Amino acid sequence: MIDFGRVQKELQECSKDFEASGIKVSPKADNLARLIGTIPGPIGTPYEGGTFQIDITLPDAYPFQPPKMQFATKVWHPNISSQSGAICLDILKDQWSPALTLKTALLSIQALLSAPEPDDPQDAVVAQQYLKDYQTFVGTARYWTETFAKTSALGVEEKVQRLVEMGFLESLVRTTLDAVGGDENLALEKLCSA
Amino acid sequence: MPLCILPWQSLCETHLRRVLDALDVGSSFRADLIRCIMLTALRGSDHGHQQFDMNINLNLATAEEVEMEDISIGGYESDPDQVARGVSRSTIEKLEQKSCSVQDGSGCCCICLEELNGEDKVMEIPCSHLFHSRCIVKWLERIDSCPLCRTRVEVEVPE
Numbered sequence: 001m002i003d004f005g006r007v008q009k010e011l012q013e014c015s016k017d018f019e020a021s022g023i024k025v026s027p028k029a030d031n032l033a034r035l036i037g038t039i040p041g042p043i044g045t046p047y048e049g050g051t052f053q054i055d056i057t058l059p060d061a062y063p064f065q066p067p068k069m070q071f072a073t074k075v076w077h078p079n080i081s082s083q084s085g086a087i088c089l090d091i092l093k094d095q096w097s098p099a100l101t102l103k104t105a106l107l108s109i110q111a112l113l114s115a116p117e118p119d120d121p122q123d124a125v126v127a128q129q130y131l132k133d134y135q136t137f138v139g140t141a142r143y144w145t146e147t148f149a150k151t152s153a154l155g156v157e158e159k160v161q162r163l164v165e166m167g168f169l170e171s172l173v174r175t176t177l178d179a180v181g182g183d184e185n186l187a188l189e190k191l192c193s194a
Numbered sequence: 195m196p197l198c199i200l201p202w203q204s205l206c207e208t209h210l211r212r213v214l215d216a217l218d219v220g221s222s223f224r225a226d227l228i229r230c231i232m233l234t235a236l237r238g239s240d241h242g243h244q245q246f247d248m249n250i251n252l253n254l255a256t257a258e259e260v261e262m263e264d265i266s267i268g269g270y271e272s273d274p275d276q277v278a279r280g281v282s283r284s285t286i287e288k289l290e291q292k293s294c295s296v297q298d299g300s301g302c303c304c305i306c307l308e309e310l311n312g313e314d315k316v317m318e319i320p321c322s323h324l325f326h327s328r329c330i331v332k333w334l335e336r337i338d339s340c341p342l343c344r345t346r347v348e349v350e351v352p353e
Contacts, residue, residue, distance in 0.1 A: 009307045063305060064332055098333055099304040099341040 046141035050149025066096035078127035088122035293317040305329035321345040
């Protein structure tokens with residue numbers, strides 16, 4: 001059974017220091033076992049300026065088992081699958097400890113963006129490129145950031161405006177857009193079914 | 195696999211199980227795989243095919259991929275490796291005998307994130323870190339190290 005009391009506490013803590021960390025965790029639906037985490041791309045890396053979303057699924061035994069985390073935003077990084085978003089990070093596997101939290105796990109993922117480990121790759125193609133042609137790697141990673149990690153953030157105001165014009169409350173529009181990770185169509189679907 | 199055996203589900207399953215056993219596919223994953231294969235086969239038979247060969251590329255490069263696979267097909271329980279790494283029952287019992295209550299304000303249990311207060315049974319493990327008894331026991335049954343400093347909780351606990 002998931003310790004939902006702890007999950008609630010974590011969410012509160014995380015929103016309290018969003019200003020400082022830039023890291024956000026919000027429930028996807030109302031059951032708290034599926035959440036979405038958001039991390040800003042670290043400054044001075046090809047991911048700078050991007051906002052990366054991570055799908056989080058809590059196993060039944062959380063916090064005794066690690067949360068399952070997977071990039072929902074496409075990212076070009078040796079330790080993240082460019083296809084599935086799967087992350088190769090020890091604390092999400094055998095090095096997990098219940099003293100870690102969703103926030104610290106997301107911080108570790110952010111640190112992984114800053115410090116790739118190509119010798120322990122998740123995506124062999126990216127890792128090869130990182131090792132053999134670093135400049136091209138940086139270019140590709142930056143291009144992917146521009147293409148996949150910026151669109152949702154950039155267009156938010158326009159999306160909010162369009163949905164408000166359809167007659168939905170602005171506050172509701174914002175929370176809904178947030179909950180679905182900025183996907184306008186999904187948000188509309190949710191708003192209509194609410 | 196000959197499609198004519200499709201209507202006999204158990205026959206198909208036996209056939210597939212034999213094939214997959216030879217490939218050393220784990221039993222939990224095998225059941226899901228058999229289901230997938232049979233569904234695909236049924237779809238194929240709708241199109242009037244008599245026989246089909248399926249190339250299944252199992253990319254089991256990392257544990258992560260396998261876990262993600264498991265999410266999508268619904269299964270995932272305890273990790274057998276983790277169970278094997280737990281602390282022995284006798285060590286847990288010895289630690290439990292020493293567990294006691296603490297004064298309010300002794301800090302927070304990093305497992306449930308609740309305060310350690312006078313009413314709770316608190317356990318101190320050999321590295322001196324404190325947790326609620328009920329919380330740390332659940333962890334030590336899985337893993338034999340401290341959640342905070344990763345010091346191994348030794349099997350010999352001083353009497």
